[in-house]
Amino acid sequence: MALTEEPASQSYCSCEAIAHGTLGLIEPSEMVARVVCDPRHLRKDGSIKPGVFPPLHIAKKGLSLMRPRHLTCDELKIHSNAVAAHDDRDTAVGVIECRASIIRALIETDGTRSVCLFDDPVIDDPVVPDNLAHALLIAAKEVPEEDVTEIRTRLVLAFSALRRFAD
Amino acid sequence: MFQVSRKLSPTTFAAAGLTALIYAGGTALPAGIVPEQREQIAPRGTPRLSEQFANSRERPWTRKVIPIAFADPYREMLSFKKLVDGWDGVGSERLFDRSVNSALAFLAMLPDDVPAPEASASGDGTVDWFWRHGQHAATVTFHKNGRVAYFVLSGKGPEKDAFELTNEIPPKLVESLRWL
Numbered sequence: 068m069a070l071t072e073e074p075a076s077q078s079y080c081s082c083e084a085i086a087h088g089t090l091g092l093i094e095p096s097e098m099v100a101r102v103v104c105d106p107r108h109l110r111k112d113g114s115i116k117p118g119v120f121p122p123l124h125i126a127k128k129g130l131s132l133m134r135p136r137h138l139t140c141d142e143l144k145i146h147s148n149a150v151a152a153h154d155d156r157d158t159a160v161g162v163i164e165c166r167a168s169i170i171r172a173l174i175e176t177d178g179t180r181s182v183c184l185f186d187d188p189v190i191d192d193p194v195v196p197d198n199l200a201h202a203l204l205i206a207a208k209e210v211p212e213e214d215v216t217e218i219r220t221r222l223v224l225a226f227s228a229l230r231r232f233a234d
Numbered sequence: 235m236f237q238v239s240r241k242l243s244p245t246t247f248a249a250a251g252l253t254a255l256i257y258a259g260g261t262a263l264p265a266g267i268v269p270e271q272r273e274q275i276a277p278r279g280t281p282r283l284s285e286q287f288a289n290s291r292e293r294p295w296t297r298k299v300i301p302i303a304f305a306d307p308y309r310e311m312l313s314f315k316k317l318v319d320g321w322d323g324v325g326s327e328r329l330f331d332r333s334v335n336s337a338l339a340f341l342a343m344l345p346d347d348v349p350a351p352e353a354s355a356s357g358d359g360t361v362d363w364f365w366r367h368g369q370h371a372a373t374v375t376f377h378k379n380g381r382v383a384y385f386v387l388s389g390k391g392p393e394k395d396a397f398e399l400t401n402e403i404p405p406k407l408v409e410s411l412r413w414l
Contacts (some may be wrong), residue, residue: 099251104323107314115358116354117373122383123358144300151323159323194324212375212383213394216362220373220385223366 079181080171080207086201087196088188094172099132099184099202100143103160103229104151113228115163118218125182126215129203134186135164137200144232149195161231163165169225170204180207181218307363310353311337314361326357330378333361336375336399343403348411363414371404372414374407388413 077090086092092098101119103109108119124130131150135143147159174183187203189195205219254399285333300308314329340363341351351363351374365372376399383396388414398406 070412102323104326104357105321108322109378110352110366114366116352117362117375118354121356121358122360122377136364139357149324152320212381213385214382214397215383216373216375217394219375219391220371220387223364223373224369224371224387 071170080180080185082183083171083185086162087186090186090188090199091212093117093134093167093173093184093186093202097134097136097167098164099167099170100135100162100164101130101132102147102150102162103227104157105136106160109160115223115226115229117216117223119163119174120219120222122212122215122219125204126210128208129187129205130206132197132202133162135162140233141147142200146196146200147232148200158165163226163229165222165226167179170222173221181210181214183207209230301344302382303346303350304341304344307351307353308338309365310339312362314355315351317355321359322355327359328362329355329361330359332378332380333359333376336380336382337361337378338362339372340374340376340399340403343401345408348408349414366413367414368413372411386410386414 075149075150083092103115103119108116110116133143133146138146143162144159147162148157151157151159167184170182170184173179175181182204183206184202184204187201189198189201206215210218242390247354263284311334315331315334317328319328320326335351344351349365349367351365351372354362354364354373359378361376363372370388372384372388374382374384376382380398381396382399383394384407385394386392386407388410390410394406395407395409
């Protein structure tokens, strides 16, 4: 597996090539954001630890992301806090971001994609409010545990440091 | 009972390390923590041994303890046991005891010339040890089924594998961590 800006990162996987919502495909230049719910995910210098990317979510469930381009700052904060907890006292710490093309540049040694990244609008969910700017990242195929650990480590290196929400 | 032995389970191993911390003075640390695998003569004023220790063939100050540099990550990992369902947002789970115990056992086996890791927890119940120096990084993940998966991106190149934690850390993992 490697992280490279090769042509593969500029193309869509078949699952990414059809938009699931009205906001359209996630373009290579688009930023995606991961909500950081708990400060334990942060290192002392503000960078993140791999725990913010749970193995089970990468491998099977799908890692929940948002599309900041389609949200105002207030909307991003509202949706992040909704993900953080039901309790109004629990709020998200902030978000970390990464360009879609960098995530899609994660490839296997045979040149195939390691992960897929596609839009996944949330509508009528019993827990969180509707969010058309929701996205998912998931392993492109069933992979062994060590490959999931590699994906998580490479995502840690690829995502930005925390962008805190203003009070 | 707390002597580190090749036959001990990861859980007992972790308990041994924790006991070493407590024995060394609890949270204040680190004066009593001794380098790994070094035998020490019990200092004056050492509390009397419990009946349990007295019946043991090994004295507690001869058991394997964690290096001073690993005390903070050890405590942070141990603190994860207090987390409850929902700690990391909607749908997140408390951490698996087996994952945390395996991680603590792993740390107790880690040679002291390897950089100290950072503790990391996930909302799916797994935990990791994590190292990062610039664009070099390593993650060792502890799953609830006892499997340990790792990936190291160091000056030596990438290295990854998975294993069952028993009585030894795979030498190629230790060697890779030294290159971070």
